[in-house]
Amino acid sequence: MSDAGFTLDEPTVAPGDVLQLDDPHFTTDSVAIVTGAASGIGEATAIALASNGLTVVGADVDGDGLETTADEIGEFEPPGAFVPVRTDLTDDGDAESMVEAASARGDLRYVANVAGMQHIASIADFPMDRYDLLMDLMLRAPFLVSKLATPHIRDTDDGVGAIANMSSVHGHYATRDKAAYVTAKHGLHGLTKAIAAEGEGTLRSFTVSVGYVLTPLMIDQIEDIAEKRGITEREVVEDVMLGQARARELLTPVEVANLFTFGFSRHGKHLNGGDLLWDGGYTTSYE
Incomplete structure (x- = not known):
């Protein structure tokens, strides 16, 4: 099969691609943390939330990438704002400083735990240092950020907010050579349900599960x-x-970002502990 005319350029985000919703909490007084905001889904989510009027604190270890995200958001001239905070999510002090920086910007109401990585190897050959790093970034860090953000969300005038975790079809099933990734994504579903169980109905939590993006x-x-x-x-x-x-x-990154926007909004008020499964039929159909 020829690759003529086939390109793998990352799609750009245009204003018309972004889901725009009317929500009383979608103002610059409300703050959303987005991890992994320097590229991909995290970058698109930062764009989408700022375009909906929120103050977005973008966290990523890639400081240059965060500046690129800031420049792209600036081109949209959104009603919201973007605040880049270089953060090593595997460092507890960094995570704590980032959450405090977010809370200082207004009412911290939303968290999108998006940051992730991948390593391909069989279980027998999987290097434990890569396993530990992947778990620290993709499971421990979302737990820590959620732990740190929860008191701030509860301290808002009405306690309304949501914590969303980036899952995957691999949070529903397993394929070979992705054992650590599969383990982390399954764990995020448990964390999400635990947050919902303790959220008293006003602090919600949900996962976003997609196929290949x-x-x-x-x-x-x-x-x-x-x-x-x-x-x-x-x-x-x-x-x-x-x-x-x-x-x-x-899928394109902005299509995934729109799911976070919907889930955070008043339209997602009954989405609590559940999963937005946008997988194109991966887990629900077969030949």
Whole structure:
């Protein structure tokens, strides 16, 4: 199969791509933390929430990437604001400082735990240092940020807010060579339900589970798979990544960002401990 006309450029976000919702808490007085905000889904989520009027504190270890996100948001001239805070989420002190910086900007109401990583290896060959790093970033850090943010959300005038965790189809099933990632994503569903159980109805929590998304991380993975298997990048996307799905194209980061916006809004008030499964049929259909 030819790759003629096939590109793997990360899609850009246009104003018309962003879900715009009317919500009494979607103002600059309300603060949303977005981790992993330097690229991909985190960047798109920061754009979407700022476009809906929120003050967004973007956390990422990549300071240069955060500045790029700030520049992109500036081009939208959104009603909200973006505050970059370079943060190593595996460092408790960094996480604490970031949450305090967010609370100083207004009423901290929302958290989008998006930051993630991937390592491909069988369980027998999985390096434990990579396992520990992945767990620290993708499970321990969301727990810590949620722990630190919860008192601030409860201290708002009405205690209304939400903590959202970026899951995956791999939070619903397992595929080979992704044991740490699968373990972390399954764990996030448990954390989400625990937050909902303690949230007293006003502090909600939910997960967002999607299939493959065209992010810089995914582009690297597609190129790597193509090289290892000796197939084209088009074949990786169409046969490997979309082979099981009924959808025939990869999600874009802003499409995922819109799910966070919806879940945080008043329209998601009954979404509590649940999951927004936007998987194109990966986990619900088969041939």
